[in-house]
Amino acid sequence: MNTPDPRRWKKIEVEEYENLVQQVKPKPPLFKHCVWAFIVGGLICLLAQLIMNYLLNQGIDKVAASSYTAVIMIFLGAFLTGIGIYDELGKRAGAGSIVPITGFANAIVASAMEFKREGYIFGVGARIFTVAGPTLLFGFVVAVLIGLIKVFFSS
């Protein structure tokens, strides 16, 4: 008679358990999340568009107007984080409030607020990009790559 291999036995046990977990574990309400993300994300973009249209009507040129719009949206994201509204929004809207530029402001301001008690150097200074760091790093990397592509292929 073969002696059972304990590692193989453990593997079967783990697989069986995984099946049980998948049966019991509640699935995230994807449809509801999508609707919330669509509406909130859409509203944030609509607001930005309204601001931009207003600035263009004031006779500001297009490049400057889009910069001003981004600055205003970042301020709003930071402000709503500061008064504790943005996280409530994010709980429901998910990607709808994370993907727009306001979400980026939220990630940075939330980290800054979180680590303020550890001081301005080792707290705020060292930790402010804890969450936003990857976005910045890989954003820069992609920007450099696309810049290189432009240099090589546009000549």
Place this chain on the structure above:
Amino acid sequence: MPAKKKRGAQTLVFDQPPVLTSWASIAGPKEGQGPWGQEFDWSMEDYLFGEESWEKAENKMLRETVKKALNKRNFDEADAEILMAGDLLNQLVSSNYAARELGIPFLGLYGACSTMAESLLLAAILVDGEYFERVIAAACSHHYTAERQFRFPIEQGIQKTPSSQWTATAAGAVLLEPVGTGPRITAVSIGKVIDMDQKDVSDMGSAMAPAAAHTIKTHFSDLNRPSDYYDLIVTGDLGKVGMAITQELFIKDGLQPEPNYSDCGVLLYDDFQEVYAGGSGCGCSACFLCGPLLKKMAAGEINKLLFVATGALMSPITSFQGESIPAIAHAVAIEN
């Protein structure tokens, strides 16, 4: 010579079962508004508890809970002979700093959310072994100190999954003595670290359920007790997901008749409190034991309780490195 007080593989019994002569609990603002809010000695109005930081608030919670448990017996800090306590933070700062101010000889324990059972069982061993006469077992957790260590900044807009849990802001402390009136600890089972290869850090219940089921099954077989021996078996913080899985595992393990079973993480909050699958953290089981459960035991509504606190023994670092989540559960039998 075989160990006189050991039964089976993992269980110890006591010649002179130590008595829980006094207990105290503090609950956070959210826990205070839950269905058991009136059963705690103290409900905090805000998360800072009159302090400058959440870490200091957590330290104060533990300190005040220990003092309260001693005061109820007309003792003060100088009367306590040893404090065994733990929390969730790196280097056990809340417990260490509380012990600094209390001035009681101190052993810091880390069992993640299983700490209350770990401190209780060790305290029982020390009292039954006639080493000490007044031992304090305690544990605490704070929602915001745990969030910042294990997860994301508080103000960040993050969407949580339905299986995630809410770290309780709460603390509990128990005074154990060799004689006196109160419920007694009759047996304890020390758990094994069980890992079923679960890796989802927003689902601690699934990671911990096998450990809970294993310890409970071993407890019954070590003591040869029927599975309906206890009026109530309560796990620490498995939440709704872990509790459902544990019930399935009871059936699979052949625990018949099925024990009367619930979970502190599920009981501590109302459904509308947005805690997803339920509460977690050392404080969750600690405050629920030292609040509603022991009160019910003192009133004779529960006479035989099996308290099984469960802990997920991971850290953010091991999780990012792709490690699975090991879990542990210790059982403490408390009887009138």
